[in-house]
Amino acid sequence: MALESVDGAALGRWAHACVDGLGRRCEEINRLNVFPVPDADTGTNLLHTMRAAAAEALGTADASVREVSAALARGAVAGARGNSGVILSQVLRGIAEAADTDLLDAGTLRAALNEAAVLAAEAVSVPVEGTIVTVLRHSAAAASSCPPEATLSGVVRAAAEAAVEALARTPSQLSALGLAGVVDAGGLGLVVILDALVGVVTGETPERADLTAVVPAAAAPVPGASGPVVPAPGCAEDTGAQDYEVMYLLADSDDRRVGELRTRLDELGDSVAMVGDGAGAYSVHVHCSDPGAAVEAGLAAGRPHRIRVSCFVLDAQRRDRSAPPATARGILALVAGDGAAELFEGEGAAVLRYRGAVTPAQLLAAIRAVAAGEVMVLPNGAMSAQELVAVSVAARDEDHSVMVLPSSSMVQGLSALAVHDPARALVDDAFTMSEAAANTRWGSLRIAPERALTLVGTCERGDGLGLIGREVVVIAPDEAEAGRRLLDQMLAVGGELVTLLRGAPVSDDLVLMLTDHVARNHPGVEVLVYPGGQDSDLLQLGVE
Template sequence: MPDRRLDATALRDWANTAVGDLITHTDEINRLNVFPVADSDTGTNLLFTMRSALAAAESAVGSGDVSQLTAALSDGALHGARGNSGVILSQILRGLADVTASAAADTDGALADIDAVLLGAALRHAVGLVVSSMGGQLVAGTIVSVLQAVAETIQQWAADGAGLGEALTAGADAGFAALERTPDQLDVLAEAGVVDAGGRGFLVLVDALAATVTGHAPHRHAYEPGPPRIESVAAEPAPPQFEVMYLLADCDAAALDPLRTRLEHLGESVGIAASTADGDRYSVHVHTDDAGAAVEAGLAAGAVSRIQISVLNTGGARHSSGSWSRERAVLAVVDGDGAAELFGQEGACVLRPDAALADPANGVTARELVRALVDTGAAQVMVLPNGYVAAEELVSGCTAGIGWGIDVVALPTGSMVQGLAALAVHDPGREAVDDGFSMARAAAAARHGSVRTATEQALTWAGSCEPGDGLGIAGDEVLVVAADVAGAATGLIDLLLVAGGELVTVLIGDGADPTVADALADHIHRRHPGIEFATYPTGHRGDVLLIGVE
């Protein structure tokens, strides 16, 4: 398969893949985190920073100019930077933005894609930006060592005429080799028996980029803390108590050195990262025992916003609760373009089964569910599985989400019609337990069934069927056999209304006869006067119709 051009679409795909891969490797990276502070959050910080970059890139949809997209990635990372590693990542993306902006200016127009020469130059520029943001001193054995190895290798291969895919593959392998050397370069890593956590996280991003371009994901073994490679030295002083971060605007460049000096006096791991080469916005980071003084130092230099003060945890691995942008969200698993639009209009976040699956039932994996939970950006998430997530995957995914610090409530919706019933009573203003109970009760009260077309001759509880017959199904049993879909649907609706009801909802799937909605509306008007009837062309796969009665 030929290599893919690294154009705007490919860059968005890379950012999306990078977020997914960071979710997979976050625990691994966190366990490696011993430098500069053993607070077990490097993987989490990289993930949330990359999520912020991806969100900014997705908001720039429609632009085919690579320089505009890299600027969005850089800006999103700077504004959403988490921790020391997040600040570094923002500068790596800024390196990409600066170099592509310069290339676009040289061509007097939009930049269509990034080649090996540009990528190598961007990463080389990023090395300088990262070192500068961290005070001007390159510490061997850190993420900078891995970044430098990748940049140099890509530049060398590009100079020899290699294409982007070849150069990226070689660069990723060089990054892996550099990561393996980090314990030999930094005593604290050797003492803990680990490689550098930031370097491991950066390698995840490089591997994701290589996979995006070449179609082949490099295979890397998982890293776990091993036995110390050297004997531990005397105990180090206790690290600072707090991590302080904020955005700084309206700051004159002359004020940066005094600010850095003041922050270095107050603590360690000082980082001041600029948004653009000529901008006046900065992301400021420091570990300190005096959080108030660190903020005051920023106020003396400019306008401070988005202040984050967190207690540094040095007691071992943990999951961060994340930077949630809202209190509560509903995550609905749906199939079909119409269904995605319908649930989205009602305020739900949407997760869809893989479009390549012939049958979407139970088609969502735990990993996909975790990714969607994190992407909601909410501290509390009500999950509507709607029959598209197997029980074991649902439990596994929700448990992992809880481990991320998300309050996850999985509601018993076995069909999208039950999901709509639950969503109709959702009220984010109520307490979570009250909201969850009300939604679960509404879902349970919605009797539901489906209609599909028979594909073979068979004997059912409702009699024998032939290929092409309509089958009305409820509770996994065939209750109605009719000559066509409309006949099966009217028979099933009659059965569901035996116990009463005020509203019949029918979701019309992909390939259904467009006249079936009118036929059902006419039937309900004649046989069940006073009953409300609603149809939605959801375009779902599998069953032709999904029917609910409330």
């Protein structure tokens, strides 16, 4: 059933749906990116901006639309990348400016889109027809044209359909697009965002597979064009003189100094875009040949921070060297044993196979060998937290994100990998995988290598040891008795599935005996046995 209004929780779901949608179409949007600079990063910039917005809104699920939308706007302005990200931040700010109640209904959405269109047009010094700003304007106009009695679902559908129609016309409005035979990349990103809102409101996200099917102007007329493709008014399409993209956040300023900064940046370069979050923070964007002068201009206007300078030539060289796409996500698992390595590789993970200790240098090399812009590491208890943090910091750079997940054993790592979804945002995927690992109680069955004092007494060499986590909880004369008692303890608080990861020295008889023990004493609990091949444990056990 379609919603008549959207509350704060639903608005938060929309933000995550936007991240998912942009993630799926990121590379497609990047390929369309030919204006104002063909740097193939519009999809990446939109995705980064929306992720920043969603991250800022985490923890506001029970808040009002006003509070959630304000958080989204703050996050988007602070995390905006590129012209497209700057414009997206104003779409979110438009909602925040219009949201004067606890709910977003049809009237609020009309006002929000109109405000977003005005803010987006004001953001750029020289508006150009055929861009995301144009698509947003037509979408807002369609929403405003809906009758007063229109429902929220009717308004959002009209806005999305108008965006699709406006997107199809962009090649006839902007010569760079028409000659390349593509629609505007940022405009496609806006369609994805509006379609995500349709999905939240109606329960059904539109499927649009042919949005980029355009014939180059040099070969044939562009569909929907009313005449020949003409150069974009007011904007030079030859951006070769501008070698750098400069972005920073500006604080401690005011409207007068922000206006003076815009004038100065217009003198220094082009593609100038400046936006605020409505709470005193500004995001500044310019393409120029003198990045130092652009930053100095910011110093005269306030306090620039989070300064980011990109060189178009170097970025192009990186792409030519086939650098991994920033949105590709890889999993690196640290594993002990050939069987375990096959299990993780079978689930799509890269593996660092080790015997004994793993050094930070080995892990750093393995992370850098993963061909992905985002790398999630499943350490599986192989290294200390301090070493993992140090390596992950060393491995991060402008083009690579590294996230270490809290998997303390290989069985926890397998549980995490089972719920991995590369279509989700990195933070959402990491949360889901971490939760799966945390919900897997784990233990191990070992033979005591020597006499030692434990929390439950003194063990002798050759005793069977049962561990939960890293603590010995069972000492028995043999491994069979230790295994039975360990399973009973781990299942005493419940469980539906036991995973047994077999070590190299374990016998088939021991595995069969423990499987039968679970069947007899814990009815309804399923047991799965996998080859691990680890040397240290007879068995690793996971209970879910």
